[in-house]
Amino acid sequence: MSKQNITVLGAGVIGLTTALVLARSGKYNVTVVAKHMPGDYDIEYASPWAGANYLPVGKEGSPSAEYERNTWPELARLAKELPEAGVHFQDTVVYRRAKDADSPIGDWFRELLREDAWFSKVVPDFKILDKKDLPEGMDGGTSFTSVCINTAVYLPWLVSQGLKYGAVYKRGIVKHVTEAASFHHTGKKADLVVNCTGLSSLFLDGVKDENMYPARGQIVLVRNEPGVMASTSGTDDGDDEVVYIMQRAAGGGTVLGGCLQAGSWESQPDHGLAVRIMNRAVKLCPQLVPEGKGIEGLSIIRHGVGLRPMRKGGIRVEKESIKGTDGTAVKVVHSIGHGGYGYQTSYGCTQATVKLIEQALQEKAKL
Ligand code: FAD
Numbered sequence: 001m002s003k004q005n006i007t008v009l010g011a012g013v014i015g016l017t018t019a020l021v022l023a024r025s026g027k028y029n030v031t032v033v034a035k036h037m038p039g040d041y042d043i044e045y046a047s048p049w050a051g052a053n054y055l056p057v058g059k060e061g062s063p064s065a066e067y068e069r070n071t072w073p074e075l076a077r078l079a080k081e082l083p084e085a086g087v088h089f090q091d092t093v094v095y096r097r098a099k100d101a102d103s104p105i106g107d108w109f110r111e112l113l114r115e116d117a118w119f120s121k122v123v124p125d126f127k128i129l130d131k132k133d134l135p136e137g138m139d140g141g142t143s144f145t146s147v148c149i150n151t152a153v154y155l156p157w158l159v160s161q162g163l164k165y166g167a168v169y170k171r172g173i174v175k176h177v178t179e180a181a182s183f184h185h186t187g188k189k190a191d192l193v194v195n196c197t198g199l200s201s202l203f204l205d206g207v208k209d210e211n212m213y214p215a216r217g218q219i220v221l222v223r224n225e226p227g228v229m230a231s232t233s234g235t236d237d238g239d240d241e242v243v244y245i246m247q248r249a250a251g252g253g254t255v256l257g258g259c260l261q262a263g264s265w266e267s268q269p270d271h272g273l274a275v276r277i278m279n280r281a282v283k284l285c286p287q288l289v290p291e292g293k294g295i296e297g298l299s300i301i302r303h304g305v306g307l308r309p310m311r312k313g314g315i316r317v318e319k320e321s322i323k324g325t326d327g328t329a330v331k332v333v334h335s336i337g338h339g340g341y342g343y344q345t346s347y348g349c350t351q352a353t354v355k356l357i358e359q360a361l362q363e364k365a366k367l
Contacts, residue, residue: 004361005188008032009180010196012047014335016158017346018194018353023165030167033183038155043267046198049219049306051246051255052149052343053229057111060118064314070348072122075147086153088249092146092229095138100234104260105242109233115142135284148229149343150252177206177332178324192331192360198309201336206322212337214307216261218269220277221253223299226288235280243280253301256281269303311337317349319356331360
């Protein structure tokens with residue numbers, strides 16, 4: 001049977017994972033078209049700014065939790081067997097303060113903070129921390145083994161793996177989602193477009209998903225190595241601020257965060273917030289800096305801001321037929337709205353996307 005042609009629109013972690021899984025199956029000719037590619041740093045491109053780690057937040061029984069559950073085995077395989085992907089295991093601690101229970105961060109982390117979390121049987125070494133081991137001000141916590149992904153290695157690795165299986169990568173900007181079909185490298189119109197445009201789906205003609213909104217995250221990337229990943233349920237500096245520390249694989253530095261500023265499109269770092277982020281990280285994890293030092297002991301690589309592609313109603317994995325500007329309909333499968341969990345849902349979500357792609361193409365074949 002001849003291969004079908006698919007264009008994946010978007011080269012963030014979602015587009016690149018989708019393209020790799022499709023190309024590796026051997027069933028499709030895959031073209032990726034995107035405005036931004038790995039190597040770019042831009043406010044319209046969320047993926048490079050992520051930590052990125054695996055801290056499940058999907059509510060038990062929800063599609064998000066299922067995607068997270070189904071993503072862990074692949075991330076663990078990469079950490080174990082393929083060091084060139086830039087993913088490594090990290091000891092992880094998550095601390096909880098009772099007073100954060102109803103804050104935006106407390107709400108975001110609700111599942112993560114549970115002592116009976118559904119993922120306690122998914123990740124290795126899950127333990128409830130002894131009260132005596134908690135830092136001052138914390139009311140509870142858990143520890144487990146997670147992974148941390150060096151996005152500067154991992155995103156190009158996804159491209160090179162896709163190339164190995166014949167996927168073709170092109171720069172391009174489309175105004176209407178259906179235009180992506182005409183970017184297919186065979187010169188023929190693609191049989192189907194996968195929409196992986198993240199937050200831009202709010203503006204993209206033919207999609208304009210008004211449930212999409214940004215949640216701004218600000219980070220400081222430092223050279224210091226704490227040897228552990230740590231997060232808290234909140235801070236006393238504002239209820240949309242949080243502490244997280246993630247040591248990336250392969251010399252990728254350590255990401256200090258952060259915040260979850262819903263509705264903010266601000267692309268520039270706020271210097272006051274950067275100082276708060278660094279102070280909180282050093283307080284939570286004094287081994288980040290040489291003994292006796294404060295934030296002057298941090299060696300800063302860069303400050304950064306990324307916009308998490310949040311979506312009211314959660315991740316959208318859905319198929320539809322969309323009429324283009326030339327009046328013809330194009331099959332589109334959406335995979336958008338991955339918020340602050342695009343890496344940790346990436347493989348599970350792609351499995352669901354691939355099922356819809358297969359269904360959509362079968363429906364097309366019957367027409
Ligand atoms: P994006 O990475 O934004 O990619 C969108 C792609 O679509 C780009 O290639 C863009 O150029 C292209 N595009 C858009 N419009 C068009 C158009 N019209 N024409 C052509 N191309 C177009 N997730 C985790 O799992 N773990 C973490 O620890 C984590 N930490 C995070 C920390 C921060 C500070 C931030 C900001 C995010 C974090 N995330 C984390 C979330 C994660 O980064 C996102 O969920 C993920 O990057 C979204 O990927 P995406 O592919 O959907 O979108």
